[in-house]
Amino acid sequence: MTTHDDDPAPPGAARGAEQATGGAAATAARDAEPHRGGAATGAAPGSRPATGDDSDSAGSEPATGDDSDAAGSELRITVARSGGLLGTGPRWTVTASAEADVDSWLSLVESCPWDAPEPGDAPAAAATVGGADRFVYTIRVFLPSAEERDARVPEQRLDGPWRDLVDRVKDAGHAEPHR
Amino acid sequence: MSSSTRPPASALHCPTTGSVPARPGFIVPPYLLARLAEADAHGMPRAAEAARRSLLADPALRVERERAAVATPAAPASVWAAATPTVRRTIFDAGNAESLPGRPVRDETDAPADDVAVNEAFEGLGATYALLLEAFGRDSVDGAGLPLLATVHYGRDYDNAFWDGERMVFGDGDGEVFGRFTASLSVIGHELAHGVTQYTAGLVYEGQSGALNESFSDVLGALVEQHQRGQRAEEASWLIGEGLFTEAVQGRALRSMSEPGTAYDDDVLGKDPQPADMAGYVDTRDDNGGVHLNSGIPNRAFALAATELGGFAWERAGRVWYDALVGAPGAPAPVSPRATFAEFAAATVTAAHARFGAESTEASAIDRAWRTVGVRSDDDPR
Numbered sequence: 001m002t003t004h005d006d007d008p009a010p011p012g013a014a015r016g017a018e019q020a021t022g023g024a025a026a027t028a029a030r031d032a033e034p035h036r037g038g039a040a041t042g043a044a045p046g047s048r049p050a051t052g053d054d055s056d057s058a059g060s061e062p063a064t065g066d067d068s069d070a071a072g073s074e075l076r077i078t079v080a081r082s083g084g085l086l087g088t089g090p091r092w093t094v095t096a097s098a099e100a101d102v103d104s105w106l107s108l109v110e111s112c113p114w115d116a117p118e119p120g121d122a123p124a125a126a127a128t129v130g131g132a133d134r135f136v137y138t139i140r141v142f143l144p145s146a147e148e149r150d151a152r153v154p155e156q157r158l159d160g161p162w163r164d165l166v167d168r169v170k171d172a173g174h175a176e177p178h179r
Numbered sequence: 180m181s182s183s184t185r186p187p188a189s190a191l192h193c194p195t196t197g198s199v200p201a202r203p204g205f206i207v208p209p210y211l212l213a214r215l216a217e218a219d220a221h222g223m224p225r226a227a228e229a230a231r232r233s234l235l236a237d238p239a240l241r242v243e244r245e246r247a248a249v250a251t252p253a254a255p256a257s258v259w260a261a262a263t264p265t266v267r268r269t270i271f272d273a274g275n276a277e278s279l280p281g282r283p284v285r286d287e288t289d290a291p292a293d294d295v296a297v298n299e300a301f302e303g304l305g306a307t308y309a310l311l312l313e314a315f316g317r318d319s320v321d322g323a324g325l326p327l328l329a330t331v332h333y334g335r336d337y338d339n340a341f342w343d344g345e346r347m348v349f350g351d352g353d354g355e356v357f358g359r360f361t362a363s364l365s366v367i368g369h370e371l372a373h374g375v376t377q378y379t380a381g382l383v384y385e386g387q388s389g390a391l392n393e394s395f396s397d398v399l400g401a402l403v404e405q406h407q408r409g410q411r412a413e414e415a416s417w418l419i420g421e422g423l424f425t426e427a428v429q430g431r432a433l434r435s436m437s438e439p440g441t442a443y444d445d446d447v448l449g450k451d452p453q454p455a456d457m458a459g460y461v462d463t464r465d466d467n468g469g470v471h472l473n474s475g476i477p478n479r480a481f482a483l484a485a486t487e488l489g490g491f492a493w494e495r496a497g498r499v500w501y502d503a504l505v506g507a508p509g510a511p512a513p514v515s516p517r518a519t520f521a522e523f524a525a526a527t528v529t530a531a532h533a534r535f536g537a538e539s540t541e542a543s544a545i546d547r548a549w550r551t552v553g554v555r556s557d558d559d560p561r
């Protein structure tokens with residue numbers, strides 16, 4: 001069976017957004033910024049779901065078009081679910097390149113409490129929350145500056161901006177098999 | 180599991196008839212009731228009395244009632260009225276939201292609901308209660324008659340079941356990979372066993388102690404299913420979560436206790452990642468340090484010991500695992516909250532010595548099983 005039924009944005013649209021430097025394309029990207037509850041295809045033109053298995057390294061996306069700056073302004077977010085009764089779960093990835101799109105994701109990323117005690121220390125945190133067989137979310141952000149952030153958030157603490165971020169990545173992202 | 184393996188509804192809903200006082204149902208399959216009614220010869224007077232009463236109370240169980248009456252005459256009602264272990268279940272419906280506990284939809288006074296998940300949860304709680312009481316003389320999760328709570332229809336397309344510290348919670352599944360999580364009795368037993376561990380050894384839910392916590396839940400889940408089916412170790416599937424996957428999935432169950440790593444191999448789920456011995460131990464920060472992965476190692480030790488010993492697994496290997504977790508007379512009690520695999524293995528060997536004797540087949544089978552999975556070595560005393 002397969003669940004790879006996410007419908008990636010048309011390549012032409014994504015390329016166009018990445019190459020755009022003018023106001024018209026930027027406006028279009030802004031209008032289509034990711035929104036909660038949208039379908040997979042609801043992602044902004046520049047926020048195409050990642051494809052293939054290359055999402056482990058931020059720089060491995062093939063360059064699109066002739067805009068050599070695209071990789072340098074790219075934002076990538078991965079959400080991996082582990083735990084649960086099964087132990088393993090899918091991983092979702094979104095990649096954004098258009099400036100307005102990157103900004104939209106960035107503001108959501110920055111609203112999350114990355115410096116709270118729990119992130120980065122998942123096993124200890126989850127173990128003290130109580131219960132068993134709960135999901136644990138590992139969230140990684142690869143910023144355009146090549147800086148990285150990561151956090152592990154147990155399902156029980158997945159609320160507010162964390163929930164918003166994870167839900168948006170699930171909606172807009174490409175799901176990979178369990179690992 | 181097929182519905183035909185469950186006790187009939189008449190056995191699940193105890194009416195209050197004749198001179199028998201009203202009380203919540205005591206839910207045990209008839210053949211177990213008959214066997215349990217004779218258990219006072221083995222030091223379980225309260226359980227035996229409760230079973231006799233249950234047989235006597237239910238007009239649908241006339242045959243068993245007569246058998247029990249022949250085996251052991253009923254005691255006066257005053258003997259059991261105060262102390263009878265009694266299951267008290269309440270099932271809630273979360274209505275596909277994620278807030279708990281949800282709306283109460285069935286308790287001991289209600290007839291079966293018009294909702295298969297509600298009834299499966301209710302019956303599964305009863306089957307788990309029955310195993311704890313009959314096999315181990317334990318009255319509910321806390322050993323003191325704790326009411327059993329479950330919530331069904333949690334979340335939307337929710338692919339999981341969990342224990343939240345007070346109750347079991349079941350999702351409906353997404354319908355593409357997973358169906359409803361109440362469909363597997365071993366999963367219901369698994370979740371409730373997390374409660375038993377919480378009230379006893381309190382194994383910390385990370386790393387090796389977390390994998391032991393997970394493994395004990397799989398052990399108890401398997402035992403509940405075998406007990407309910409009247410299955411011997413050599414007849415059992417040793418699968419956890421059989422029947423949860425949709426037909427589209429290439430897989431038998433969530434886990435195989437006897438053959439960890441072989442339960443599924445699927446496009447979406449990937450391949451069952453459980454190791455079968457210490458050589459395959461998985462070091463990871465995911466899944467609370469791989470608690471659902473490395474549980475394959477102690478799981479296989481249990482399945483190996485139980486199948487070598489044969490018979491009903493809860494009577495020998497299961498009894499020893501329970502003693503090690505909870506503590507038992509003659510065995511140092513219970514294992515520490517941060518127990519390693521090696522510490523737990525040593526605790527089971529000690530518990531087997533205490534319950535069955537140092538030269539017993541139980542002790543040697545259990546010791547051998549831990550060696551096979553690489554947890555015990557030649558450095559450990561036999």
Ligand SMILES: [Zn+2]
Pocket residue numbers: 085132133369373393396
């Ligand atoms: Zn569990």
